[in-house]
Amino acid sequence: xxxxxxxxxxxxxxxxxxxxxxxxxxxxxxxxxxxxxxxxxxxxxxxxxxxxxxxxxxxxxxxxxxxxxxxxxxxxxxxxxxxxxxxxxxxxxxxxxxxxxxxxxxxxxxxxxxxxxxxxxxxxxxxxxxxxxxxxxxxxxxxxxxxxxxxxxxxxxxxxxxxxxxxxxxxxxxxxxxxxxxxxxxxxxxxxxxxxxxxxxxxxxxxxxxxxxxxxxxxxxxxxxxxxxxxxxxxxxxxxxxxxxxxxxxxxxxxxxxxxxxxxxxxxxxxxxxxxxxxxxxxxxxxxxxxxxxxxxxxxxxxxxxxxxxxxxxxxxxxxxxxxxxxxxxxxxxxxxxxxxxxxxxxxxxxxxxxxxxxxxxxxx
Numbered sequence: 001x002x003x004x005x006x007x008x009x010x011x012x013x014x015x016x017x018x019x020x021x022x023x024x025x026x027x028x029x030x031x032x033x034x035x036x037x038x039x040x041x042x043x044x045x046x047x048x049x050x051x052x053x054x055x056x057x058x059x060x061x062x063x064x065x066x067x068x069x070x071x072x073x074x075x076x077x078x079x080x081x082x083x084x085x086x087x088x089x090x091x092x093x094x095x096x097x098x099x100x101x102x103x104x105x106x107x108x109x110x111x112x113x114x115x116x117x118x119x120x121x122x123x124x125x126x127x128x129x130x131x132x133x134x135x136x137x138x139x140x141x142x143x144x145x146x147x148x149x150x151x152x153x154x155x156x157x158x159x160x161x162x163x164x165x166x167x168x169x170x171x172x173x174x175x176x177x178x179x180x181x182x183x184x185x186x187x188x189x190x191x192x193x194x195x196x197x198x199x200x201x202x203x204x205x206x207x208x209x210x211x212x213x214x215x216x217x218x219x220x221x222x223x224x225x226x227x228x229x230x231x232x233x234x235x236x237x238x239x240x241x242x243x244x245x246x247x248x249x250x251x252x253x254x255x256x257x258x259x260x261x262x263x264x265x266x267x268x269x270x271x272x273x274x275x276x277x278x279x280x281x282x283x284x285x286x287x288x289x290x291x292x293x294x295x296x297x298x299x300x301x302x303x304x305x306x307x308x309x310x311x312x313x314x315x316x317x318x319x320x321x322x323x324x325x326x327x328x329x330x331x332x333x334x335x336x337x338x339x340x341x342x343x344x345x346x347x348x349x350x351x352x353x354x355x356x357x358x359x360x361x362x363x364x365x
Contacts, residue, residue: 014207017290021203025196032192040304048300049195050257053202055280055292057249060206062278063287064215065242066222067124068132070274071139072250077269078115079108079251080258081146084183087259088176089153091187101189104255105198112251113244115142120243124236127225139274146266151177182265183258190260198256199293202249206289209245218242283324 028045031037058072083104094100123134150161154173161167169175177183209215217238220228229235258264280299284291299321306316 010207010211013290014203014211017203017207017293018200020290021196021199021293025192029192041301044300044304045192046190046195046260047257048297049192049199050253050260051277051280051296051300052199052293053195053253053256054250054277055284055296056199056202056206056289057246057253058277059281059284059287059289059292060209060242060249061246062281063285064210064222065218065239067127067239067243068129069135069243069246070132070271070278071119071135071137071142072246072277073269073271073273074135074139074142075112075116075247075250076254076257076273077142077146077266079105079112079254080264080269081149081177081183081254081266082111083108083251083255084186084258084264085151085158085176087187087189087255088174088183089158097187097189098191098194101191101194101255101259104189104259105194105252108255109248109252112254113248115251116244116247117240120240120247124239124243136271136274139269139271143266143270146177146182147180149177150175150179180265182263184263186259186262186264188259188262190256195256198252202252203289205245205249209242214238214241279321283321 028037032042032045054072054076058069061067061069061072086107087100087104090100090103094103119135119138123131123138126134145162148163150165150167152159152167152169152173152175154170156170159167159169159173165175165179167173167175210219217228217233218241220233221235221238225235254269276299277296280296281292283299284293284295302320303317
């Protein structure tokens with residue numbers, strides 16, 4: 001007798017997210033190959049992927065862990081600068097562009113994870129507004145450090161200095177990070193396919209983490225920290241796990257974003273970027289990864305779509321944001337949406353009539 005395989009609500013949601021992301025990639029990639037997409041939208045595909053990864057990773061901290069972080073752009077900047085430095089330093093050793101991009105994203109993820117670990121040890125003992133303020137300060141500190149960082153490479157390897165250029169590069173050396181001027185002359189290695197793969201990998205990590213024993217412990221801490229501690233859950237360990245994982249994914253998105261441009265500066269990853277990613281998460285729904293992706297996509301395209309309105313562009317953008325927030329938080333609309341979902345679920349999951357023993361051939365005479 002065959003056992004009926006039943007999927008949980010969370011598993012069905014995960015498969016739906018995977019399916020929609022894959023479908024969107026196939027459609028957009030076919031449009032790119034056939035030339036039926038505008039150059040403006042084509043140029044936004046990689047940033048959309050990077051912002052979607054940022055939104056999903058921040059949702060792990062804000063939506064699943066339940067802690068407010070305002071320094072997520074800091075982790076992205078750590079990943080962006082370390083990843084680009086690695087990619088440029090390996091130009092003569094690794095000729096394949098796609099492999100250098102993979103290495104850059106891996107390096108960015110590792111360094112951002114280390115930064116998240118070092119920051120998380122003291123910071124995650126705080127909660128609420130205190131945690132938000134400290135993470136905000138961390139993002140500004142990282143930006144200040146990168147604005148005063150000088151990195152060069154020559155035959156002897158990498159050279160670092162702070163505040164002023166004291167790298168002492170030999171003849172033929174190259175300045176990679178030039179203080180406030182950032183990194184110039186970046187080889188554009190980022191592709192839409194690379195962004196899609198990184199987004200799918202991020203979703204895979206987040207969904208499996210949330211649906212695991214570790215994820216259930218993280219959610220129990222979010223719901224009731226005292227009760228979680230009372231049953232022996234190591235609160236600091238699990239909070240740090242979520243925070244470091246989130247930081248690592250943001251760090252991987254950094255090189256993807258940075259290597260889509262020829263120049264990048266530290267001020268690009270300021271407080272406004274952290275708030276923008278937080279808006280993606282809140283607008284898409286806390287804990288809703290698909291919602292974060294949709295919000296990141298819509299709010300990345302919207303400013304460009306409104307460019308024809310010139311001086312009124314950002315005003316219209318702000319008004320649209322306010323209206324969407326009001327609509328999505330309307331109790332009546334939420335109840336109607338939930339009712340529609342329940343009806344659709346019942347229609348799809350309606351059981352077939354049971355077969356009689358004679359029809360099934362398994363009955364006993």
